Amino acid sequence: MNTDLRSDRPGGRARSRRPAQLPAAAMAAALLAAGAAVLAASSPANAIGIPNDAFLYRLGAVTSTAAVPVQNFTDRITYTTAGGFSRTVSIAVRTPPGAAETELPVVIIAHGGGEQPNARNPATTLPEWGEALARAGYLTINVLHGTNVGTDRTALCNAIGYPVTPDPAALSATLQDLAAALVQASQSAGGVAIAVDELIDAHPGLFDHLADMGEEHDEESPLVEQVMDILLARLQGCRSINGLGLWDRPYDIAAVVDALHDGVITELDGWIDTDRIALLGHSNGTSSVLNAVGLQRALPNGVKVPAPFPAGHERRPLAAVALSPMGVNTYGLFDTAAWAPGVTDSKEHSWMGLNDIAVMTLTGDGDNHCKTRYVCSDSDSGAKRMIPFHRMPGGNKYSVYLHDRLAEEIVSSHELFGSLDAPGVCRSPSLAGLCADEVKWLKSAVIAFLDAHVLSEQSAVNWLRSKNLSRASGRLARMKRK
Numbered sequence: 001m002n003t004d005l006r007s008d009r010p011g012g013r014a015r016s017r018r019p020a021q022l023p024a025a026a027m028a029a030a031l032l033a034a035g036a037a038v039l040a041a042s043s044p045a046n047a048i049g050i051p052n053d054a055f056l057y058r059l060g061a062v063t064s065t066a067a068v069p070v071q072n073f074t075d076r077i078t079y080t081t082a083g084g085f086s087r088t089v090s091i092a093v094r095t096p097p098g099a100a101e102t103e104l105p106v107v108i109i110a111h112g113g114g115e116q117p118n119a120r121n122p123a124t125t126l127p128e129w130g131e132a133l134a135r136a137g138y139l140t141i142n143v144l145h146g147t148n149v150g151t152d153r154t155a156l157c158n159a160i161g162y163p164v165t166p167d168p169a170a171l172s173a174t175l176q177d178l179a180a181a182l183v184q185a186s187q188s189a190g191g192v193a194i195a196v197d198e199l200i201d202a203h204p205g206l207f208d209h210l211a212d213m214g215e216e217h218d219e220e221s222p223l224v225e226q227v228m229d230i231l232l233a234r235l236q237g238c239r240s241i242n243g244l245g246l247w248d249r250p251y252d253i254a255a256v257v258d259a260l261h262d263g264v265i266t267e268l269d270g271w272i273d274t275d276r277i278a279l280l281g282h283s284n285g286t287s288s289v290l291n292a293v294g295l296q297r298a299l300p301n302g303v304k305v306p307a308p309f310p311a312g313h314e315r316r317p318l319a320a321v322a323l324s325p326m327g328v329n330t331y332g333l334f335d336t337a338a339w340a341p342g343v344t345d346s347k348e349h350s351w352m353g354l355n356d357i358a359v360m361t362l363t364g365d366g367d368n369h370c371k372t373r374y375v376c377s378d379s380d381s382g383a384k385r386m387i388p389f390h391r392m393p394g395g396n397k398y399s400v401y402l403h404d405r406l407a408e409e410i411v412s413s414h415e416l417f418g419s420l421d422a423p424g425v426c427r428s429p430s431l432a433g434l435c436a437d438e439v440k441w442l443k444s445a446v447i448a449f450l451d452a453h454v455l456s457e458q459s460a461v462n463w464l465r466s467k468n469l470s471r472a473s474g475r476l477a478r479m480k481r482k
Helices: 025-039 059-063 127-135 148-161 168-185 187-194 196-201 203-217 222-234 238-242 248-262 284-292 384-390 414-419 428-453 458-464 468-472
Strands: 070-080 086-094 104-110 139-144 272-283 317-321 360-364 396-401 477-481
Touching: 059 428, 070 248, 086 127, 086 248, 086 272, 104 127, 104 248, 104 284, 127 139, 127 272, 127 414, 127 428, 139 248, 148 238, 148 272, 248 272, 248 284, 272 284, 272 428, 284 317, 317 428, 360 384, 360 414, 360 428, 384 396, 396 428, 428 468, 428 477, 458 477, 468 477
Parallel strands: 104 139, 104 272, 272 317, 317 360, 360 396
Antiparallel strands: 070 086, 086 139, 396 477
């Protein structure tokens, strides 16, 4: 992408309210009608002889591999945190291939995982979704959620009434328990016990060191990461609130939305339609984007993270996509009815504020961190990741679920939903074909959802109301609506 995005335009400034590359509703209908003849050579046919791919929404955008221009803006977006410190949000902007200047709909994309080094390239955070949606006619913005350490985090904790220092005796006892557990877990983890005193002495950086240590020793013993997670949950001091950006990340998203409305990045003048903004996140990124528009997260001591854009806010985005959303009892997500059989109308749960906004969740049988079918020892599963859809208020809510149990082998994975198989998530040759199909189903559903609820495309609305996703996937991918 050129430094000035306007330099590629062939002539005068275009003022169309629609991306030039988005097809009309009639084109989508024609594709379904003529699909058999066009796709017979490349797409398996169903029982009535129509190639499965013919039922996908906007197949051209789904399968496109056109090069997508990208430009980083690493120091343009800043905001003042609740602790009074300035925080900078780095972004990578992608525009549709060959697009001339016009006001484009926007999708802001939030990566999963915890905090990332501030020096990391924002263009490498969920780049596959950034490129896929740019090819579909959207201006995409990938956000990098940087670190929050030292006095910045302490000031934030003081400002929101969160305990800055855990009880020293409890801290020491917990660390000793950690060391003992790690030594029992494996001989190679014995070095962690030696580091306990160092960790206590270096208390200001305790949680950051523990997180790094968990990653370093994860492959040496399957228990190490689990022990680290338990430790971080037990120690409710200030250092624990940002392991996954519990406070900062929704405000990072809000800062990007505000920057677009306020014209902070002048190179984007003429490219942004601020009336058509949507959000997309993967894994922990789903909590970031949903928190920004109404989801509520509770810290261990009861402090709750406010939503920057609750229902009725004039800058609230129109829609949100949640790839592999987090379920109840995970990093601040709560539901007072979760363990009360028969109770379905509790007003105390994280998703109650997601009213008057369109949301699509996407998960599947293999969507867990254990890389096994259905469920992990800590209940991480596709079923748990369906909880957000079930608990959200009705009205323009959708769920897409990949039913691998109907296939011969497990295909979907937690990584697949975020990476679209670009890093080779489906490594087995026997899975390559079905994995590629699942990527197409995911793209098709997300593009249809965005076209319907950001662009108000009737063809997309019709597709979402149809059984075309089930037909295209041979019933392996199914959509629910409420």
